[in-house]
Amino acid sequence: MEKEEIYREKLEEWKKIYSKSISRIPERENTKTLSGIDLKTFYSPLDIQNFDYFEKLGYPGMYPYTRGIHPTMYRSRYWTFREFSGFGDAIETNRRLKFLIEHGETGLSIAFDYPTLLGLDSDNPLSKGEFGKAGVAINTLEDMQLMFDGISMKDISTSMTINGPAAILWALYIVAAESQGAKRSELMGTIQNDILKEYMAQKSFIFPPEQSLKLVIDTIEFGSREMPMWNPISISGYHIREAGATAVQEAAFTISNGLTYVEESIKRGLDVDDFAYRLSFFFDSHIDFFEEIAKFRAARRVWAKEMKRRFNPKKERSLWMRFHTQTAGVSLSAQQPENNIIRTALEALAAVLGGTQSLHTNSMDEAWALPSEKAVMIALRTQQIIAEESGVANVVDPLGGSYYIEWLTDRMEEDIYRYLDKIESLGGVIAGLRKGFFQREIAESAYKFQKDLEENRRVFVGVNRYKIDEKLEIPILKVPDELEERHLARLKRFKENRDISKMHESLNRIKKYADSDNLMRYIIDAVRAGATLGEITDSLKEVWGEYIEPVIW
Amino acid sequence: MRKIRILIAKPGLDGHDRGAKVLARALMEEGFEVIYTGIHQTAEDIVRTAIEEDVDVIGLSILSGAHMYHFTRVLELMKKNGLNDVLLIGGGIVPNDDREKLRDMGVAEIFMPGTPINEISEFIRKNIKRPS
Secondary structure, X not given: OOOHHHHHHHXXXXXXXXXHHHHHOXXXXXXXXXXXXXXXXXXXXXXXXXXXXXXXXXXXXXXXXXXXXXXXXXXXXXXXXXXXEOOEXXXXXXXXXXXXXXXXXXXXXXXXXXHHHOOOOOOOXXXXXXXXXXXXXXXXXXXXXXXXOOOOOOOOOEEEEOOOOHXXXXXXXXXXXXXXXXXXXXXXXXXXXXXXXXXXXXXXXXOOHHHHHHHXXXXXXXXXXXXXXXXXXXXXXXXXXXXXXXXXXXXXXXXXXXXXHHHHHHHOOOOHHHXXXXXXXXXXXXXOHHHHHHHHHHHHXXXXXXXXXXXXXXXXXXXXXXXXXXXXXXXXXXXXXXXXXXXXXXXXXXXXXXXXXXXXXXXXXXXXXXXXXXXHHHHHHHHHHHHHOOOHHHOOOOOOOOHHHHHHHHHHHHHHHHHHHHHHHOOOHHHHHHOOHHHHHHHHHHHHHHHHHHOOOOOOEOXXXXXXXXXXXXXXXXXXXXXXXXXXXXXHHHHXXXXXXXHHHHHHHHHXXXXXXXXXXXXXXXXXXXXXXXXXXXXXXXXXXXXXXXXXX | OOOOEEEEEOEOOXXXXXXXXXXXXXXXXXXXXXXXXXXXXXXXXXXXXXXXXXXXXXXXXXXXXXXXXXXXXXXXXXXXXXXXXXXXXXXXXXXHHHHHHHHHHOOOEEEOOOOOHHHHHHHHHHHOOOOO
């Protein structure tokens, strides 16, 4: 560094002023980041010595993409405004999707109910009490068609949060879109399909890890051949973070999972450039503003570096970490819920300053129920205000070059690498899962987070400070019982009106080829033959069995 | 003196286990005997475990919105099996009107997100039905 001596001399001078200042007014005790990284009073050129601009940042759209994957970012196109939606049955959800499109949403995102997430039809005894509560119930091709009735599936991108049975929901989507006259090659969207993080955090797994992973690679392979505009996977840190992980753990575990999918796809015989450009990511944006921005930047850089180092792709796009962001559900309070609007706005702003491609903003009432129409409208407007009023979208990576942001980005990169090494030494992600490594790491961080709150080392406004006696004054969404009756009647009718023997033949082919062939076309055939989500899942359970989680806490 | 025995359980298909695990561990550190079931438990599983483990308290954690059904089933089976002296509490994402209904049905308390753990442990000590 030039003139380093001067910086050091001046720093000595500053230390004198500093001592005097803290003798009068000491600094607050807890100035760590949310994830526990110790912070100094301020950052200066001394903290980012030997900072090579092109090695660390580059220009936007250039390796290592720290500043963003596109040269113009939001100057050309805003991120996609994509609100996670779904409740009750397909018809009710169709109404909500149209409401959001009408008010300026630019991409769809489907939340499924718990039975659907676990591959159960709504008439399964295990589905009792769960219908339509945490999302929409989709069992049949007819359900999928109804959910998109009047919405042109070739013109809007749709993200589906589905994992265990992702291949089946994707098949339902493809066949429904084709029935609208769309070509599968022009469909845009995402299936979450990140099964590894299910075992770590979200827990909507069905089959054992090895077989699940086989099915995921089937979808990646199928996508690379037939669906060039579709993201067959969204490698997700969100649920890992929400389950309690720190920012670094979120990024590191997600990147490890991503690299595992790449390795497995290459083992299948795919060329890295055939599919890597369609891998997408999904992160949390928590309440520590700068830590989140640094996390997004560091994760993008580490992904590009590791993809290049390990797989040396020819296409630039194979190095891109494209990601969706959701603001942090765990940061919402049930108390004084209107305050959640402010939290969400800050978290959304961090995601934008971190260069997200797509964003979901939580609604203020989500510590109580699924969002009401009023609440989701405010959440959507929050994005529109950030994009179209605040001016933050006018310059790419506006915080690039900030001493603090660059120091923190570097620090997170180092910490991410420490975890990557650790996971490798455990024998990789699946070995780590079997050993309970990730589960323990996450549980430990979650416990520490709670302790910090309980012992008032961390402030949660309205929860452990500034509490009031209050009467809840926001509307709460209820899923009407009639929707279940309507759905079950439809399911019954659907099952009565199909060629049973043809349907069974299609399921037999799924069972026959479960281990030996790519299952996507057999699943698509089964959907065409009228097989339901539950029937297809059951046929795979017959061959693969089910995963029972070891209890680690 | 026998320690108070608590079963923390996750009914239904819900996979959100952060709260359940944190609470189980914190209650253990406060001196309770804690059994955690893991996820995906039916009401039958939960009540069977409660009997086998001879617990004083059952705590259900549920964030999936399916609370009315699962609490009702657990209450029914508790009655059927004569667990009248076992305290049933819960926590998770439960709207106020449902909380009131559940309290009327016999759930001692439903704790909201953000409840300090010592509030839960005090509640258990004060309201426990069996002499310890």
